[in-house]
Amino acid sequence: MVGxxxxxxxxxxxxxxxxxxxxLWQISTSLKGPDENIFAFPPQWIPEQPTLANYLAVAxxxxxGQYLLNSTFVAGVSTLTNVLxxxxxxxxxxxxxxxxxxxxxxxxxxxxxxxxxxxxxxxFVVTRGLGLMNTLTGALLPLAVTVLSVFxxxxxxxxxxxxxxxxxxxxxxxxxQTFWKVAMPSARGSLAVVAIFSFMxxxxxxxxxxxxxxxxxxxxxTVGLVFLDGQFxxxxxxxxxxxxxxxxxxLALFVALQRYFFRGVGQAAVKG
Amino acid sequence: xxxxxxxxxxxxxxPSLVLLGVFYWWPVxxxxxxxxxxxxTLRGGEFVxxxxxxxxxxxxxFWNALENSLLxxxxxxxxxxxxxxxxxxxxxxxxxxxxxxxxxxxxxxxASMVVVALIWSWMLRTDGLVNYVLQRLQIINEPLGWLSxxxxxxxxxxxxxxxKGLGYYMVIYLAGLxxxxxxxxxxxxxxxxxxxxxxxxxTVPMMRPSMVLVGTLSAINAIKVFTEVxxxxxxGPFRSSETLVLYIYERGFEGLEMGxxxxxxxxxxxxxxxxxxASQWITRRRAxx
Numbered sequence: 303m304v305g306x307x308x309x310x311x312x313x314x315x316x317x318x319x320x321x322x323x324x325x326l327w328q329i330s331t332s333l334k335g336p337d338e339n340i341f342a343f344p345p346q347w348i349p350e351q352p353t354l355a356n357y358l359a360v361a362x363x364x365x366x367g368q369y370l371l372n373s374t375f376v377a378g379v380s381t382l383t384n385v386l387x388x389x390x391x392x393x394x395x396x397x398x399x400x401x402x403x404x405x406x407x408x409x410x411x412x413x414x415x416x417x418x419x420x421x422x423x424x425x426f427v428v429t430r431g432l433g434l435m436n437t438l439t440g441a442l443l444p445l446a447v448t449v450l451s452v453f454x455x456x457x458x459x460x461x462x463x464x465x466x467x468x469x470x471x472x473x474x475x476x477x478x479q480t481f482w483k484v485a486m487p488s489a490r491g492s493l494a495v496v497a498i499f500s501f502m503x504x505x506x507x508x509x510x511x512x513x514x515x516x517x518x519x520x521x522x523x524t525v526g527l528v529f530l531d532g533q534f535x536x537x538x539x540x541x542x543x544x545x546x547x548x549x550x551x552x553l554a555l556f557v558a559l560q561r562y563f564f565r566g567v568g569q570a571a572v573k574g
Numbered sequence: 575x576x577x578x579x580x581x582x583x584x585x586x587x588x589p590s591l592v593l594l595g596v597f598y599w600w601p602v603x604x605x606x607x608x609x610x611x612x613x614x615t616l617r618g619g620e621f622v623x624x625x626x627x628x629x630x631x632x633x634x635x636f637w638n639a640l641e642n643s644l645l646x647x648x649x650x651x652x653x654x655x656x657x658x659x660x661x662x663x664x665x666x667x668x669x670x671x672x673x674x675x676x677x678x679x680x681x682x683x684x685a686s687m688v689v690v691a692l693i694w695s696w697m698l699r700t701d702g703l704v705n706y707v708l709q710r711l712q713i714i715n716e717p718l719g720w721l722s723x724x725x726x727x728x729x730x731x732x733x734x735x736x737x738k739g740l741g742y743y744m745v746i747y748l749a750g751l752x753x754x755x756x757x758x759x760x761x762x763x764x765x766x767x768x769x770x771x772x773x774x775x776x777t778v779p780m781m782r783p784s785m786v787l788v789g790t791l792s793a794i795n796a797i798k799v800f801t802e803v804x805x806x807x808x809x810g811p812f813r814s815s816e817t818l819v820l821y822i823y824e825r826g827f828e829g830l831e832m833g834x835x836x837x838x839x840x841x842x843x844x845x846x847x848x849x850x851x852a853s854q855w856i857t858r859r860r861a862x863x
Binding site for chain 1: 583602694695745749794805819823832846
């Protein structure tokens, strides 16, 4: 048994090295000074002249600060809209009976089989028609509410016992008050899942902002990083610092709210 | 429910229906319409019937992209069905510190594909870390052009995609593993089955539904690959790693041929649909047995 336990740890450490190694190498590169040879052979894992100058340069000198703001705006607003609109639609589908509900539900399920990549040309045509090309609003709106958010919230509200609602109704609460003050607080866990995944989805998105944003000062972080990486003068130390900065917000969320991430993967998988 | 006005549910649904309608349902219809026009970014389209599809058949670049997408899928799916399962079994114990390993193995999932691709493009350079490590381990004799050699570019992208996907599918498998009753393993142990035998006779049969799910999800994700190819190789060298979505992007947004690009998008849709149908067919056949 002892042999199999240590064998297991050996395997775990092996996978750990493969998983963490690339991140560590990136961090190492991002901390190397301007006079240090980043192509040194053999590679230098510990920077000889460790410095945070690359981070300062990337946030201040390069337009990365602007990219950060743009990404924060797009991801922040899309989190709010997914939480709010997703809950409202999920609540109607879960708790209200009306003609056409089955049709709406079927239409939403249908969208799950058609990925964005199939319709991106037409989404571009619509966005241009609305005059939203090269705007952050244009980058945001197609992500503002996803069917997944609606479904996760619908699932949460379906489980709500009917008595709670009826009690609120007897107390004279309107539909909106019941939704806002009774249903929403009871679905906190699902709200967290929707919020986290909407934020992460918008923050990490690349293809759509690449299509819709044209001017470098409008770029989100992902598009901006690839743009900078493509420049001939690209300094790998700065790109490395940029990628680390790009990971940090989502990493912080992950460390703080880990269980919701795992729960969300389960829910997304079942829906997908 | 009493005394509610008929339009109340619609008010709750309104924001979602407007957004999905404008940015989803209409574009779905419009993709079909555009595919039969010669629409160009700078002018509206004329109806051309099936001309775009005829052009697709004769377009060597389209077939090249389709072939690359299928090769990519064939490379990614088996790896993402098998490796995360092994990983899930590995971390599905109560050993001290296991939560730490589980969390770290998940971490590539939360990094964006752009970040992952940039990290790997730095490591996969001819003078990069990967060549150094492989040379030190004496797996290769001289540096390889992972991203610059046409015969290696697509394989390199496959490796990066698999690396990023491991943790995601591991979590899906972990949920499945938790549903396997311990008695089954105990019974197998009593019958004298070792760990490897238990894996084959208990874990694999019990995990079939999860494996079908992971296979389907990873196949659909693979056939619509874009970001990692775009960042790592740009489809090159010489289109050797150009996949379908990359070519659609090129024709649509660089060639400005909305009609033709829409027609090719429909071929992508057919592939996604085929993968979904295949997975349903497998699931149903299993249920029938």
